[in-house]
Each structure stands twice: as C-alpha cells, then as structure tokens.
Amino acid sequence: METSWFAKRPVSDIRPGDHGWLAHTGLEERDRVIGIFVGEGLETGEKVVYVSDRPAGRLPGLGGRPPDELDELARSGRLRVIPRRAACLDRSGGFEPAKMLDTLAREVGEAFGQGLRAVRLTTDHSRLLNEPGRPGLARMLGCEHRLGEAVSPSTMVKAICQVDRQACRPDELTALRDTHEVLVEVNPEFDDGVLKIVRTFDPVGLRVEGELDAARHAVFSDRLAQVSAGRGGVHLDFSRLGFIDLGCLNLLAHHAIALPRGQALVLDNLPPDVETVIELVGWHRLPGLARGRDRVPAEEGAAR
Amino acid sequence: MKLEHRAFEYAGTGAFLASVEPFLRSGLEAGEAVVAVVREPNLGALRDHLGSDGASIEFWPAEEFYLHPVRTLKDYQRIVASHAPRRVCALAEPVWQGWTPRQLLEWNRYESLINVVFEGSGARALCPYDRRAAPAHVLDQARRTHPLFLRDGDTRWNADFVDPVTFGTGCDRQRRFPPPRDADYFAIEDADLHRLRAFVAGRAAAHGLDRRAAQNLVTAANEVAANALRHGTPPMGLWTWPDGPDLICEIGDHGLWRPSPLTGFIPPESALDRGFGLWTVRLLVDLMEVRAGWNGTFVRMHMRK
Numbered sequence A: 001m002e003t004s005w006f007a008k009r010p011v012s013d014i015r016p017g018d019h020g021w022l023a024h025t026g027l028e029e030r031d032r033v034i035g036i037f038v039g040e041g042l043e044t045g046e047k048v049v050y051v052s053d054r055p056a057g058r059l060p061g062l063g064g065r066p067p068d069e070l071d072e073l074a075r076s077g078r079l080r081v082i083p084r085r086a087a088c089l090d091r092s093g094g095f096e097p098a099k100m101l102d103t104l105a106r107e108v109g110e111a112f113g114q115g116l117r118a119v120r121l122t123t124d125h126s127r128l129l130n131e132p133g134r135p136g137l138a139r140m141l142g143c144e145h146r147l148g149e150a151v152s153p154s155t156m157v158k159a160i161c162q163v164d165r166q167a168c169r170p171d172e173l174t175a176l177r178d179t180h181e182v183l184v185e186v187n188p189e190f191d192d193g194v195l196k197i198v199r200t201f202d203p204v205g206l207r208v209e210g211e212l213d214a215a216r217h218a219v220f221s222d223r224l225a226q227v228s229a230g231r232g233g234v235h236l237d238f239s240r241l242g243f244i245d246l247g248c249l250n251l252l253a254h255h256a257i258a259l260p261r262g263q264a265l266v267l268d269n270l271p272p273d274v275e276t277v278i279e280l281v282g283w284h285r286l287p288g289l290a291r292g293r294d295r296v297p298a299e300e301g302a303a304r
Numbered sequence B: 001m002k003l004e005h006r007a008f009e010y011a012g013t014g015a016f017l018a019s020v021e022p023f024l025r026s027g028l029e030a031g032e033a034v035v036a037v038v039r040e041p042n043l044g045a046l047r048d049h050l051g052s053d054g055a056s057i058e059f060w061p062a063e064e065f066y067l068h069p070v071r072t073l074k075d076y077q078r079i080v081a082s083h084a085p086r087r088v089c090a091l092a093e094p095v096w097q098g099w100t101p102r103q104l105l106e107w108n109r110y111e112s113l114i115n116v117v118f119e120g121s122g123a124r125a126l127c128p129y130d131r132r133a134a135p136a137h138v139l140d141q142a143r144r145t146h147p148l149f150l151r152d153g154d155t156r157w158n159a160d161f162v163d164p165v166t167f168g169t170g171c172d173r174q175r176r177f178p179p180p181r182d183a184d185y186f187a188i189e190d191a192d193l194h195r196l197r198a199f200v201a202g203r204a205a206a207h208g209l210d211r212r213a214a215q216n217l218v219t220a221a222n223e224v225a226a227n228a229l230r231h232g233t234p235p236m237g238l239w240t241w242p243d244g245p246d247l248i249c250e251i252g253d254h255g256l257w258r259p260s261p262l263t264g265f266i267p268p269e270s271a272l273d274r275g276f277g278l279w280t281v282r283l284l285v286d287l288m289e290v291r292a293g294w295n296g297t298f299v300r301m302h303m304r305k
Helices: A027-043 A067-075 A097-114 A126-130 A137-151 A170-177 A214-228 A246-257 A272-281 B013-029 B042-054 B069-083 B101-117 B136-145 B164-172 B194-207 B211-231 B276-284
Strands: A007-010 A019-024 A047-051 A079-082 A119-124 A157-164 A182-185 A195-201 A204-212 A235-237 A241-244 A265-268 A289-291 B004-010 B033-038 B058-061 B088-092 B124-130 B148-151 B154-157 B184-187 B237-243 B246-253 B287-293 B296-304
Touching: A019 A027, A019 A137, A019 A170, A027 A047, A027 A119, A027 A157, A027 A182, A027 A195, A047 A097, A067 A079, A097 A119, A097 A137, A126 A157, A137 A157, A137 A170, A157 A170, A195 A214, A204 A214, A214 A246, A214 B211, A241 A272, A241 B211, A246 A265, A246 A272, A246 A289, A246 B211, A246 B276, A272 B211, A272 B276, B004 B013, B004 B136, B013 B033, B013 B042, B013 B088, B013 B124, B033 B042, B033 B069, B042 B058, B069 B088, B069 B101, B069 B276, B101 B136, B101 B164, B101 B287, B124 B136, B164 B287, B184 B194, B194 B211, B194 B237, B194 B246, B211 B246, B211 B276, B211 B296, B276 B287
Parallel strands: A007 A182, A019 A157, A019 A182, A047 A079, A047 A119, A119 A157, A204 A235, A204 A241, A235 A265, A265 A289, B004 B124, B004 B148, B033 B058, B033 B088, B088 B124
Antiparallel strands: A195 A204, B148 B154, B184 B237, B237 B246, B246 B296, B287 B296
C-alpha cells in the first residue's frame, strides 16, 4: 500500500516544525540535501546545530569554508557542531534520548536569546545504528517520537534526521522513517510549474513529473546527459509524468543508443497514458529503452 | 525478394475456396509462414475445408484485424518481421462494408500502400473481393491497387494498376471543406504548447471522447502543432469542431510544404527515423488528412467517440 501520510519536501522547502527524514544512499545524496540545509541556514541568519563527531570542516555545507569563517560562526553562536558524547550519549557512551532533547532545548533557548529566528538541527544516526552496543530499535523510536513531539509544535526548529540506508535493516529503516512526518529530498533540478525534474539516487536517474514537451526538451536533455555522464543503468521514474510528446520519445531513443553497448535507459512506473503511446508504436521502435519496474508499494522515497 | 500482391474476384463460398486453397497449399508446401485473415462465413468454411492440413496456418477474423488502416499496415509488418527470414504467404480479405466513403477511400489507399511497405519483403498476398457484397467502386479500386490479378487459376499482370504515389495523390485530391465559421479557434503564438493541450483536452471532454481517445488526440495535436512551430510560417492556429460522432481538430499555418502522398503512412524502423512523429499521429487518431498548398499547410485530425 502506498504510504500517503508523508509530506515529501525538497530541502529548501523545509519549514519550522518539520521533523524531517533523509535515508540517503551515499555521500552525494547526503551532501546535496544536508549541504543545502546547512548552507541556507547560515546564509539566512538562522542557527545551525549539527550533531556529529566529525570536525566542522568535513561536514556537508561547511567543508568549503575557510577555518576563520567557521571559527567566527562558532563564536557568534550561529553554528554549533556538537560531538555525540556531548549531545546525546551518557557517560558510558550509551544512547540517551533525554539528553538529546535537553540539547535541543538548550540550543533553541540560546538562539532565542540571541534573536535568531530559527534553528536547523541535523543529526546522523548511521553510526549509532551501526556500532557495537547499538541501542535497541525501540529506544531509537522512542527518541524519535519525543523529538518529533518537541519539533512539530515549534515555530523555530527545523530538523532533519539522516541515516545511511546501509546502516540498518530495511524494516528498521521503515520503522524509523515512520516516526517522521516529512521526507526530505534534494531540490528539483528544474521546476517551471509544468515540468519538474528531480534527481534520484536509488536507482540513479531522474524523476520526471508533469508534462514533457518540445519547449522543455533542452532542459530535460541537459539534465539527462548530466546524470548519465560516466555511469550506466540510469532510470527515469515516470510515475508522475502526465504527458510526453512524440519528440521526446525520439530524444530518449537518441540518448539511449549513445549509451555503451548492452546498457539501456530504463523507464520505471509508466503511467497508462504514456504506456499506451509506447505500446502503440512498439517498444522495438525505441532502441536502447527498456521497460523497468511497475508501480511498487511504497518504499522509502515512493511515498508522497 | 519482390512482393507478390494479387487480387481475385469471387462469388460464393465455393468459388472462394477453389481459389484460395491452391494458394495456401502452395505456401505450406514451400515452408512459408501462412496467414489467413478472412471474413466470416468464409473463415469457418476455410477452416472446415482444410481440416488438419490447416493446423499450422495463423487464422485471424478480418473483422478484428481491419479496424484502422495505418494500424493494420503496422500489424502486417509485425507479422512479416516476426517470421523473417521465412517468407509470408497471406490470404488477406479486408472488410468493405460499414465504412463511410471517406473511410473506404483510406482502405483503398491501404491496399495501394501494401505495394510500398512490403515491396522487398518477398511476401505473397492474395486479396479476395466478394463480387456480390463489395460495392462496385471497391472492385474498381482493387484493379488500381493490385499489380497482379488471379483469373481462372492464372495470375496475370494487371494493366490498370496505378503506382502508389499517383494513387495517393488522387486520394488527397478529395474535396474538403474549410472549418465551419463557428469552429473553436486557438491561436498558436507561443512555443509552449501547455495551453494548447489543455484547450484540446477540454474540447475532447466536452465532445464525450473517452479518456484514451482524448489523450491520443492531445498527443497528436501537440505533435502537429510542434511541427508547425518548427517548420511552418505564422500566423498559425488550431480549430476544433464536432462533425457528427467525430471531433475534428485542424492545425494550419501559412508555410508551403510539399509532402509526398506517402508521408506518415510507411512504418518507420524506429523513433530515430524521420517521419516517426507523423506516422505516430496517424496511428493515434482515426484519420489524419494533410492539405498543403499555396494558401498554407493544414493537418486535419478526426477522432470518433
């Protein structure tokens, strides 16, 4: 069954009160979400709280900045990189949900006192879920529920909990996801109100929403070339594609025949209206294009 | 290998069987892929008559096979391609009853196009014409679209045969009327066809086209409008109006285009080929007519509810 109670939101649209979830497939996806989340927070005069054991200079959204700038941000209280031990672990290194909530309350209180209008909190659960002596799932879920209860009514806090999908089992991932109301994803590559193109990471490709026509061939072709550069197995998720013109079938075939031998451009989740046209002309007239999976029950990322 | 495209006239099931049986048996003996697309009651009579000898023949009821000339050409092409390199031996009896004069014209053109589409396929086709049931002008047209005629067991060159380009040009000379004065009009002034699609979808829904027909018409109109924007000369626009059960959608511009009478009828190899778009438009709508002259280029699409 499609899980429809989530809001799926591009990272730039995260609002105060959002307790967001990002299960990423790797550093590229993480950096393209968290990097924007952190960067936009700092640029718009909000406070950024990053719970991580890594030094600030190696975190997404902070990596490119000179050490002086990072020091200044820290001094002014606009940026807080808090090691996990200080943020949410007890003396013996065990996970302590109550401490996490205290940390959040303290940082928000300070920001309020400084006159900062919002606090962006992000924390990476991957290590917590992966390391020896990991907390039980129930403990994690309890923490997330309480965090959600603290964030949701807030008019100041925007939170994103991140986890590497490889860090835990799929059922645990689903259970953790379900404690969040908002699924965070990358900002669209393009959105003009008629066509929206969103980069996908698992599988690698693009989600194409709305209407794809001649006026938008150039931008689509450009994004398709970008995502295909140096890699095979690119998928296009057409689940929310309402219209595709015949010129675009030609464009897709042109793109597909230029792929290395044996590789196909895979079309996933074809809506009936689009499939009708393709079946009418015949798949064999679209060399290099392959029919991918049909609509599958919601996994991470299939929710809307 | 050259196509053999022959017709014959018959009266009654006995005469039908007497002519088609040697043809089908010759195909079976030569190891060809034998296909029989035949109307009832001839279909049942033929199956009974051949009995187990006909076991390897692919039978199709003509009433299901001959619904849309451009799609039927595509379907025959698929059959020929699926059996390659074997030759195909096809008994092919179109349906000649129940069409409007305009539709009949397209089926005549279809018979003529067979000569082009399967030119080098090596296929052998025999087209039966029922002298008692087919209208007289259908028999006249059959003499212009089949290079070979079977009479009294002998195949002869047919002197009345007209080459398909000339035949197609004749089909396109049919008199056509301009859009009625009260036709709805949409000026194509913007390279973004989003609003044009919404306009066509709205007219299609108001006319009562079902969802698939409406979507097909939108896709077809979008393609023709995109072509007009790419190749045509302004001013350009789209008219729609109802004509009985049909919704007509016409797109015109003031450019001069001289399409071949075969344009959009020959199935392309792939979406990469020139002509893929117009061919697909012909597949999507019930009928597409092109009128190109000094006063501009007009593409008229018909969609029946």
